[in-house]
Amino acid sequence: MTRIPPKTVGRLSLYRRLLDLMRQDGLRFVYSHQLAHDAAATPAQVRRDLMVLGPMGTSNKGYDVEELIAAIDEVLDSPEGQRIALVGVGNLGRAILAFFAGRRPRLAITAGFDNDPTKAARVIMGCRIHNVADLAAVIAQEGITVGIVAVPAASAQAVADKLVAAGVRGIMNFAPSPLKVPPTVHVEDMDITMTLEKVAYYAKHNKEKAVK
Amino acid sequence: MTRIPPKTVGRLSLYRRLLDLMRQDGLRFVYSHQLAHDAAATPAQVRRDLMVLGPMGTSNKGYDVEELIAAIDEVLDSPEGQRIALVGVGNLGRAILAFFAGRRPRLAITAGFDNDPTKAARVIMGCRIHNVADLAAVIAQEGITVGIVAVPAASAQAVADKLVAAGVRGIMNFAPSPLKVPPTVHVEDMDITMTLEKVAYYAKHNKEKAVK
DNA sequence: GCCTGTGAAGCTATTCACAGCT
DNA sequence: AGCTGTGAATAGCTTCACAGGC
Numbered sequence: 001m002t003r004i005p006p007k008t009v010g011r012l013s014l015y016r017r018l019l020d021l022m023r024q025d026g027l028r029f030v031y032s033h034q035l036a037h038d039a040a041a042t043p044a045q046v047r048r049d050l051m052v053l054g055p056m057g058t059s060n061k062g063y064d065v066e067e068l069i070a071a072i073d074e075v076l077d078s079p080e081g082q083r084i085a086l087v088g089v090g091n092l093g094r095a096i097l098a099f100f101a102g103r104r105p106r107l108a109i110t111a112g113f114d115n116d117p118t119k120a121a122r123v124i125m126g127c128r129i130h131n132v133a134d135l136a137a138v139i140a141q142e143g144i145t146v147g148i149v150a151v152p153a154a155s156a157q158a159v160a161d162k163l164v165a166a167g168v169r170g171i172m173n174f175a176p177s178p179l180k181v182p183p184t185v186h187v188e189d190m191d192i193t194m195t196l197e198k199v200a201y202y203a204k205h206n207k208e209k210a211v212k
Numbered sequence: 213m214t215r216i217p218p219k220t221v222g223r224l225s226l227y228r229r230l231l232d233l234m235r236q237d238g239l240r241f242v243y244s245h246q247l248a249h250d251a252a253a254t255p256a257q258v259r260r261d262l263m264v265l266g267p268m269g270t271s272n273k274g275y276d277v278e279e280l281i282a283a284i285d286e287v288l289d290s291p292e293g294q295r296i297a298l299v300g301v302g303n304l305g306r307a308i309l310a311f312f313a314g315r316r317p318r319l320a321i322t323a324g325f326d327n328d329p330t331k332a333a334r335v336i337m338g339c340r341i342h343n344v345a346d347l348a349a350v351i352a353q354e355g356i357t358v359g360i361v362a363v364p365a366a367s368a369q370a371v372a373d374k375l376v377a378a379g380v381r382g383i384m385n386f387a388p389s390p391l392k393v394p395p396t397v398h399v400e401d402m403d404i405t406m407t408l409e410k411v412a413y414y415a416k417h418n419k420e421k422a423v424k
Numbered sequence: 425g426c427c428t429g430t431g432a433a434g435c436t437a438t439t440c441a442c443a444g445c446t
Numbered sequence: 447a448g449c450t451g452t453g454a455a456t457a458g459c460t461t462c463a464c465a466g467g468c
Contacts (some may be wrong), residue, residue, distance in 0.1 A: 006410065007459070013409040017388060031427075032241045040390035044461055047428065058466040060427045076409060078416050084408070091307035099404060107412055145415045146408070170415025173406055175420030176229060178252035186414035188407050193312060195400050196296070196358070196384055197225040197288060198218065200319055201358045202398035204290050219437070243449070256439055259450065269443040272449045 005073070008049045015049070016072045016097040020130055023065050081106040083144045085168070087159050088151035089114040089129055092174060097125040097148060109148070111138050130164070139166040146170045153177040216287070220261045226251055227261070228284045235277050243274040276284070293318040295356045297380070299371050300363035301326040301341055304386060308362060309337040322359070323350050351378040358382045365389040372399075 004012075007028070018038045022206040023029040025029040032050070039046065050056055052064070053071040057063045086093055089112045090185045100109050112122065117134060120131040130138050147163040149171060150157050156175030163171060173179050216224075226285070230250045234242060262268055262275070265283040269275045298305055299386040302326050312321050324341040326332065332343040342350050350356070359375040361383060362367055368387030375383060378381045382398045385391050 004413075005459075007262075009413050010403075010406050010410050013406045014388075014390070014403070014404060017405070031426095038390075042307075042461070044463095045459095048430085048460075055429070057428050059429095060425085061468080062427070069400065076413055082412050084412075091303070095303035095307045096404065100408075103405070107409065132394045146412050148408070156357050167438070168415070169418065170411040172404075172411045178225075178226070178250075180252060184418065184419050186411060189220075190402060190404070190407060191226070192308065192384075192402070193229070193315070194222050194225045195402060196312075196360070197319065198222050198380040199384045199398060199400050200294050200296075200358050201216075201221050201288055202218075204294065206381065206396060206398050217437075245449095254439070256441095257437095260452085261439080263451070267451070269450050271451095272447085273446085274449070 002052065003016070006050050008052060009140070011039065011049050012052075012072050012076060013202060015046070016076070019065055019069050020100070021073075023069065027065055029062045030065055030068070032057070034062075070177075077106045082146055083108060083110045083142050084148060085109070085111045085113065085135070085139055085144045085163070086127070086145045086148045086150060087113045087132065087135070087163070088115075088149065089119050089124065090150065092147075094124060096148060097127055101125040101127075110142055111144060113138075132159075135162050136166040139163075139168065144168065146172070149173045149179070150174055151175060185211040214264065215417075216264050220264060221288070222259075223251065223253070223261050224264075224284050227258070228281060228288070231277055231281050235281065239277055241274045242277055242280070244269070246274075249348060258275070289318045293320070294358055295320060295322040295345070295354050296358045296360060297321070297323045297325065297351055297354075297356045297375070298339070298360045298362060299325045299344065299347070299398060300361065301328075301331050301336065302362065305360075305362040309339055313337040313339075323356060325350075346367060346370075347374050348378040351380065355422070356380065361385045361387055361391070363387060368391075395402050 006195045015035060018035060032046040036043045036046045053075065056068060056071055086096060086109050097109060109127050112124065112127050113135050114129055115132045117131060119129050122129050145168060146183050147168040149159050151159050153175045156177055157179060160171060160179040160181055164181055164185055171179065172188050172190060176191050179187050181187055214326065227247060230247060244258040248255045248258045265287065268280060268283055298308060298321050309321060321339050324326050324336065324339050325344045325347050326341055327344045329343060331341050334341045357380060357381040361369050361371050365387045368389050369391060372383060372391040372393060376393055376397055384400050384402060388403050391399050393399055
């Protein structure tokens, strides 16, 4: 497996979703410029991204939708699937659960954690909620490899440390404070405050130019 | 105003938050390596970012915390402040409202919109909820310049079009579909599904390396 | 003619390394 | 000695432009 650039990984995930919609519409073949249009990218960008899958397209006919999806699955999914733990079942945590309820079976949130005991042992959106005290045990038992941090900034680092100690290899972080983790663990930050201030800045200063 | 790179704008927002915590702890001066530590960046990165503020540091003493914050305010904030509209008051929308309730007064969500009439006219987290039909009127009246799209993918583009028509100059988009907007409008995507699949990919494939 | 795949060029972002200040 | 500010080097990403295929 050759090294895939992070931005490309993200866009492959996007392409797959768009392709899935196309397939539902009965579309068999697609051109790079069609995908580019839907993805708000350029055709060159799309072709460059798809290069990591090996040659997939046919001159003048474009890409076979079915085959493309399969090829992206091959790259992004792991055959046994991966399970995800969500820590922090507040407003945001519940929104995330609702978002993912019954999406990709290969990538499911199978355990939630909260330190509020009234939430523990409940089942929200088909996901069982546990007490954070049981975090390590549940993660080991379910073979969870990915964690979502949706707790206040003050406790985010402590939660991340627990997740890492429990063997998690990737973390999506919603807390507005960068996490310190060993280099073997991959972190993606979703800092809502930061992003909103960025939007506000460009809303104020933009004369031309846009979209990321 | 010289052009500031997007990544730098984001990090300035982060630095400001970290500096604010330091100030609360009574810290007067800070070195680039201390800020870098808290921001999970390198000292060189921090100094490079702070260059857009002009020379601020003192050799051997570092940066005056108070002055730095003021300089960042100067760049990021607009004196009259900016108001934000949130469209879609579902799980995610409410989480965002809770997140921002009473944060920066210079950047506040002052109006929410939903097409569910039972939600309209209510006040959630201090934010008045309107019917989407009144979107243009309310945005004009309150002088709103930034929109947050927190609706399902199917209606995201329609909502974005309405926001743009109403005069909004920046959009934070949570829907998992890229928005088509004119180049005068700045969009930042917060695609939770995409990010999570990215994390899952690197959780599986990472032997070394990490953090963004 | 119109498409894909891709080297090469162009751009943006990060890191290095060091001169200058205190 | 230890810091900032910054040219210069490097790395990463996107766009151009065209050879080759149907």
